[in-house]
Amino acid sequence: MWGQNVPMAVRVRPIAVTDARAARLLAAARTESDRLYPPQDNHGIDPGAPPAALRLFGAKGGLRLLGIAGLLPRDGYAEVKAMFVVDTARGRGVGAALLAEIERAAATSGLRVLRLETGAASVAACRVYARAGFAPCGPFGSYRAGGSSIFMERRPGR
Numbered sequence: 223m224w225g226q227n228v229p230m231a232v233r234v235r236p237i238a239v240t241d242a243r244a245a246r247l248l249a250a251a252r253t254e255s256d257r258l259y260p261p262q263d264n265h266g267i268d269p270g271a272p273p274a275a276l277r278l279f280g281a282k283g284g285l286r287l288l289g290i291a292g293l294l295p296r297d298g299y300a301e302v303k304a305m306f307v308v309d310t311a312r313g314r315g316v317g318a319a320l321l322a323e324i325e326r327a328a329a330t331s332g333l334r335v336l337r338l339e340t341g342a343a344s345v346a347a348c349r350v351y352a353r354a355g356f357a358p359c360g361p362f363g364s365y366r367a368g369g370s371s372i373f374m375e376r377r378p379g380r
Contacts, residue, residue, distance in 0.1 A: 232288060232316055234323040237280035239272045243287040244280060248272070251290070251306035258343045263369040265339050267292060267304040276303060279323050281316045291320040293327055296363060299335040299375075300328040305347065317350040325354075325376070337362050337375040348372060 237244045248267055255266040267276065273294055281289040289307035293300050302324055307316045328336055337359065340347055356374040361367050 232281045232283050232319045234279050234281045234319050237278050237287075237290065239276060239278050241280075244278055244290055247280075247287060247290045247306055247308070248304060250308070251304055254306070255341070259341050259370055263341060263371060265365070265371070272304075277327060278304070279320055279327070281307070281311075281320050283311065283316075289316040289320055291317075291324055293324045295331065295333060296337075298333075299337050299362070300324075300331070300333040301363070302336055302338040305338070305340075312346065317347070318354060321350070321354045334378045335375060337373070339365050339371050339373055342370045342372055344372075348374075 239245075239248075252266050252268070255264045267273070272278075272292075275295055277293045279291050279293070280287050288311040289305075291305040292303035294303045302321070305317065305320065307320075325336060328334070336356070338351065338356065340351070351374050354376065356376045359373050359375040361371070361373055362375075365371060365373065
């Protein structure tokens with residue numbers, strides 16, 4: 223199909239968690255996670271009660287919100303949360319643009335280490351993370367090993 227894997231021009235900016243467009247994408251991300259993973263392995267953001275410290279970023283192509291990703295400051299690192307790109311924009315650089323902005327925002331806040339938890343069924347997302355310099359790591363925070371979780375981190379210099 224024409225346009226597949228062609229990078230899109232996207233603008234990534236902070237977006238309010240309460241923005242209706244962001245809420246729709248958070249709900250879509252949660253629905254996809256619920257479909258792919260059992261409840262004990264589903265660590266996505268609850269769209270009805272996101273963490274207060276979550277900073278959300280939206281990727282827009284034209285007037286349309288194509289993806290979202292969150293940055294959640296933790297003790298000495300930042301966690302990438304709620305990364306989601308709409309089906310029609312996948313494979314076109316939206317995820318990479320979101321990750322680049324999250325990295326800039328984390329560095330500005332003095333948080334140079336980025337970590338994330340994703341599921342083994344999210345193969346395309348894992349490829350995006352690996353291309354962005356994320357490498358496998360062990361569980362962090364309140365996460366536990368086992369189940370379908372994959373843990374990754376990006377440290378300075380990677």
